[in-house]
Amino acid sequence: MQRRTRLVVITFLAPAVLLYASFIVYPFVSSIRYSLYNYDGVGPLTDFVGFKNFSYILFSHAFAGQFWRAVWHNFYFFILSMALTTVFGLGLAYLLVRVRESISRWFQVIYFVPMVVPPVVVAYLWAMYLEPNDGAIPTILQDLHLYKLNIPFLGSEVWALPTIAVITAWAGMGLPILIFVAALIGVPNEVIEAAKADGASQFRTFVSVIFPIIKPTFLTITTLNFVGAFGAFDYIYIMEGTQAGPNYATDVIGTLFYRTAFGGFGTTAQGVGLATALAVLGFVIVMAVSAILVLLQKRASADLF
Amino acid sequence: MQAKRPVISYLLLILCALVIVLPLLDLVSLSFKDLPGIVGHPFSLPEKIYWSNYATAWSDGRLGRFLINTAIVSVVSVAVIILFSSMAAYAIARFQFIGNQLIYLGFLAGLALPIQMIAVPLFILMRQLNLLDNLISVILVYSASGMSFSVFLLVNFIRSVPKDIEDSALIDGAGYFHVFYRIILPLIRPSLTTVALLNFVSAWNGLFFPLVLLSNPDHMTVAVGVLSFIGQYATQWNLLLPSLVIVMLPTLFVFIFASRQFIRNMTAGAVKL
Amino acid sequence: MKGMEKVLCVLAVVGMSGGLLSACGTTGSSGSTTVTVWSWRSQDAPLWQKVQDALNKKGDNIKIQFRSIQATNYDSVLQTAMDGGQGPDIMYQRAGEGTEQYAAANMLKPLDKIVNFSNITNQSALEAAQYKGKTYGVPFAIxxxxxxxxxxxxxxxxxxxxxxxxxxxxxxxxxxxxxxxxxxxxxxxxxxxxxxxxxxxxxxxxxxxxxxxxxxxxxxxxxxxxxxxxxxxxxxxxxxxxxxxxxxxxxxxxxxxxxxxxxxxxxxxxxxxxxxxxxxxxxxxxxxxxxxxxxxxxxxxxYVDGNISMNNDIKNPQVEKAAEEVIKYVATTAFGQDFSDIAGEISPIKGVTISPKYPLSVQAYQWYQTRSISPVFGIRSPMDTPPPTPINSKKGNKSVNDTNxxxxxxxxxxxxxxxxxxxxxxxxxxxxxxxxxxxx
The missing domain is CATH 3.40.190.10 (Periplasmic binding protein-like II)
Known part of the structure; x- marks a missing residue:
């Protein structure tokens, strides 16, 4: 690389990198050492245990089961949110670029609004709607004689996590819609016209003409969903408590981390050292998968040109 | 690619919009009820409108004071994020250099960090910088943490647009700064809008760092004011909901304003394949 | 591009307001000594106003700066500030394990020589504030x-x-x-x-x-x-x-x-x-x-809801002295009475009577005095308090501490x-x- 371009690259990168390194990377790296100590979160680090926290999480009888169950729930949550994003995020974006732009804008505003509401309030609202005895949704289902659908949503070991995935999607779908709309607008009209001229159906056109063009964006959203699914915490914590009920059916790394580090409402905490090790493991999983997704994404955008 | 008969599209869009809007309207209607009304009859329209909820929430939640603090924090961090992250994204997306992917992944990694983990080292760092109880500390943290998502999104966006225009400009003898300023920035404006909006919202609603880094009650942000109505055992919904409605309005205006910018750019058709 | 100029403009404004804000932070001190109190109970704000009034009447020129933090965030905010060396002078602590962890880390001041505990007769209540024979907090609510x-x-x-x-x-x-x-x-x-x-x-x-x-x-x-x-x-x-x-x-x-x-x-x-x-x-x-x-x-x-404790690391001796006065007052019947009158809850301090405007509390207090389970076996009992990691155990047990x-x-x-x-x-x-x- 030329000297001049190197200088340019450094100038462009420096502000962001410096800021990020000082206030995110440095605190993160310096907190990793907690994971090597038996440490309850208060005071100096004294009891060095090496990698015992890690082996305890991964292999011990008492903890490994909880850890792997949480990892599985995070994966499951990712699959659920991908399904919801594909159907509603991409689907609605596809519809939005087909209608008048001035109207489309208002729909986008509407879909985005829930992102502004704090999770506590969203959670309370849906908790009231889903209350199994007098809540709005069970009442409507009763009135429509859909008794089979009237399940104890948040209290069912099978349905609790999907229910929370739907609530999360309700609150957060605005962002993927925005991103997909931006990508879809970039799809050149001529390509679509050409496909139509060849007699391809709408569905066919979408799958074999439009989708390949927006594939990089789709992978971007996949990465964001993956990171988001592994960071899932707020709604589960608020609606199912620190014990991530019913019977740990919604326990994810986030709730396990919180329970281990801070306890909560009278429950005793187990230790910040152990919890940090847990967070580091979760972080490693997310980074490994994200690295693969990022590679795929890069290849997909390279394929376009 | 407008459809010829968009009726079905409209129907589906309206249906989904209703699913979003009805609970939100319910939220607004609840904000005018007294507490027994909120917990006892959550879905009915208010029988009597309690405007006093709003007055009490405004004064008890100290929203006036907090709105100013929050506006400073949000606007500044969004400005910093947009400027710095678009520059970094340009470098990462368009130049091949050693560590390119690593830096990119490093930024992405920030999305996966549990913030509680980094709280203590950050606190100590801010103490050493003598920034505790100063809004600048919160601005720095928000700007730094917002960098992750923004760089990630912008790199992807820049990569997805062809290099032709830039290349011809460079061949014509334009400098990189000129290319960035005149070509890249206008090109990525739609994504910048998304980035700005999202960071604005998260700075606006952020609760944890103001609580940790600021201690003078006068320096708090609106989220602290809104959520102060949540007690250990009981929540004063009749005050929480009106304060929430008040606090949501600025974000909504920002969105409507930003989305206008966004659409205008898209339709201008300046950049197409 | 106009947008960029706007951005720069905003940045400039912020730089200035930042300067202003930091200037605000350093003002204060008007003869009186300020003692900071942190709590998860926002309803206690009038109580601390009364404490300040009572101390001023006694001749101590103390200003109490009360800060309540939402209950769900209190523990992590306090923990961060204490670990970062900038905690409050006086703080509410969860009884039992909460207090003990801070005590084990030498972060709380032992109060046995400062506070007169003779007003608290329920041994089981005091135990929730004790660690290795010393008392680190004054219980405030049952x-x-x-x-x-x-x-x-x-x-x-x-x-x-x-x-x-x-x-x-x-x-x-x-x-x-x-x-x-x-x-x-x-x-x-x-x-x-x-x-x-x-x-x-x-x-x-x-x-x-x-x-x-x-x-x-x-x-x-x-x-x-x-x-x-x-x-x-x-x-x-x-x-x-x-x-x-x-x-x-x-x-x-x-x-x-x-x-x-x-x-x-x-x-x-x-x-x-x-x-x-x-x-x-x-x-x-x-x-x-x-x-x-x-x-x-x-x-x-x-069960004991919580204790009021004092920071062991107050750098300014004048503030330390003032905080001692505050913590002494917290164990008096006058404080217990104010607490009970304002909150309608039971104070563990002897001689406090519950106002008849809270009839259910009056009855609960009577039951508590005549037929309380003692010792407790569930929340806040010794079985609920796993030993914290002691600060000076250089050897340690070299194993993971995973107890509930x-x-x-x-x-x-x-x-x-x-x-x-x-x-x-x-x-x-x-x-x-x-x-x-x-x-x-």
Whole structure:
């Protein structure tokens, strides 16, 4: 690389990198050492245990089961949110670029609004709607004689996590819609016209003409969903408590981390050292998968040109 | 690619919009009820409108004071994020250099960090910088943490647009700064809008760092004011909901304003394949 | 591009306002010494105003800066500030493990030589503030657990508060027959289930048994404890339908009780304000879980809510002196009385009387004085307080410290117990397994 371009690259990168390194990377790296100590979160680090926290999480009888169950729930949550994003995020974006732009804008505003509401309030609202005895949704289902659908949503070991995935999607779908709309607008009209001229159906056109063009964006959203699914915490914590009920059916790394580090409402905490090790493991999983997704994404955008 | 008969599209869009809007309207209607009304009859329209909820929430939640603090924090961090992250994204997306992917992944990694983990080292760092109880500390943290998502999104966006225009400009003898300023920035404006909006919202609603880094009650942000109505055992919904409605309005205006910018750019058709 | 200039403009403005703000931060001090107090109880703000007034009248020129932090964030905010070396001078601490962890880290000042503790006679209450023989906090509130009932519904079906367990079950049966939910419960709020079970345990285990438990002479697999679990399980037949899925909004049981949807609720005295907020016209009565036979004693379950502690690392000696004055005052009857008058809660300090405007608290206080379970066996008991990592154990035990207290142990098993996925015996074994560290 030329000297001049190197200088340019450094100038462009420096502000962001410096800021990020000082206030995110440095605190993160310096907190990793907690994971090597038996440490309850208060005071100096004294009891060095090496990698015992890690082996305890991964292999011990008492903890490994909880850890792997949480990892599985995070994966499951990712699959659920991908399904919801594909159907509603991409689907609605596809519809939005087909209608008048001035109207489309208002729909986008509407879909985005829930992102502004704090999770506590969203959670309370849906908790009231889903209350199994007098809540709005069970009442409507009763009135429509859909008794089979009237399940104890948040209290069912099978349905609790999907229910929370739907609530999360309700609150957060605005962002993927925005991103997909931006990508879809970039799809050149001529390509679509050409496909139509060849007699391809709408569905066919979408799958074999439009989708390949927006594939990089789709992978971007996949990465964001993956990171988001592994960071899932707020709604589960608020609606199912620190014990991530019913019977740990919604326990994810986030709730396990919180329970281990801070306890909560009278429950005793187990230790910040152990919890940090847990967070580091979760972080490693997310980074490994994200690295693969990022590679795929890069290849997909390279394929376009 | 407008459809010829968009009726079905409209129907589906309206249906989904209703699913979003009805609970939100319910939220607004609840904000005018007294507490027994909120917990006892959550879905009915208010029988009597309690405007006093709003007055009490405004004064008890100290929203006036907090709105100013929050506006400073949000606007500044969004400005910093947009400027710095678009520059970094340009470098990462368009130049091949050693560590390119690593830096990119490093930024992405920030999305996966549990913030509680980094709280203590950050606190100590801010103490050493003598920034505790100063809004600048919160601005720095928000700007730094917002960098992750923004760089990630912008790199992807820049990569997805062809290099032709830039290349011809460079061949014509334009400098990189000129290319960035005149070509890249206008090109990525739609994504910048998304980035700005999202960071604005998260700075606006952020609760944890103001609580940790600021201690003078006068320096708090609106989220602290809104959520102060949540007690250990009981929540004063009749005050929480009106304060929430008040606090949501600025974000909504920002969105409507930003989305206008966004659409205008898209339709201008300046950049197409 | 115009946008860029705007950005720069904003940046400039902010730089300036940042300068202004930091200037604000350094002002202060007008002769008086400022003592900072942090709490999770926002309702205590008027109390601290009174403390300041009382100290000023005494001649101490002290200004108290009270800051309340939302309960769910309090612990992590306090922990960050204390670890970062900039904690408050005086702070509310959770009783038991919370206080002990900070004490073990040398972050709290031992108060035995500063504060006169003779006003606090309940030994069990003080223990929740002690670590290795020293006292690190002044307990400020006692919470009690009772069964609250809707007196109008009881009157309507001609029911009396029960004398025996059989009476209690009979009341439930009558109510259920008339289509009234006898008892409200929240399956999703495990902490509330555990507190409810502790109510049953208080009556069915009795002081003799809990003393043996604390002394490690018996453990949680003892038939007496299994029997208490079985009694709790029996009640689940009289909970509202789908109780397993109730509780994601946090206080459904208080709301439904307040609205008359259920006749009784097992709850803490701390929830009475919540219930009364939801329905001002409700008439509430209270009773304790009745024993098997009328000759036996029913007991009230209680726990120390928290302690008020003092920072061990106050750099300014003048502030340290002022904070000592404050913490001394917190242990006086005058403080206890103000606390009780303002909050309507029970103070552990001797000589405090509860104002008649809180009749349920007056009754709870009387029960607490005459028939409290002692020692406690659930929340805030020694079994609920795993030893913290001591600061100066250079050797350490070199192993992972993964212990849960009894209160967490109960939360893990109670829902499966109530839904009959677990037998009382199995639940007792699980509890014992979790707290086995205590019996070693």
């Amino acid at each position: 919470q009690t657990m009772e069964v609250f009932y809707n007196t109008d519904i009881f009157k309507k079906y001609d029911l009396q508060p029960p004398k025996t367990w059989a009476d209690f079950i009979n009341i439930c049966k009558v109510l259920k027959r008339h289509g009234v939910t006898p008892l409200e419960a929240m399956g999703i709020q495990g902490w509330m289930l555990a507190l409810n079970f502790d109510e049953i345990g208080a009556t069915f285990l009795g002081n003799k048994f809990t003393q043996q438990l604390v002394d490690k002479k018996v453990n949680y697999t003892n038939p007496a404890f299994v029997d208490a679990l079985a009694h709790y399980q029996q009640l689940s037949a009289y909970f509202e339908p789908n109780f397993k899925a109730v509780g994601s909004a946090g206080n459904e049981q208080e709301t439904n009780f307040a609205l008359g949807k259920s006749a009784m609720v097992m709850d803490g005295i701390f929830d009475i304000p919540t219930i009364e907020q939801d329905n001002k016209n409700l008439h509430i009565g209270a009773f304790l879980i009745p024993p098997e036979k009328p000759s036996q004693q029913s007991r009230i379950d209680w 207290g009894i209160f967490s142990a109960e939360q893990k098993v109670l829902l499966p117990l109530l839904t009959h996925q677990m037998t009382p015996k199995h639940a007792a074994q699980e509890i014992q397994k979790t707290v086995s560290w205590y019996f070693r």
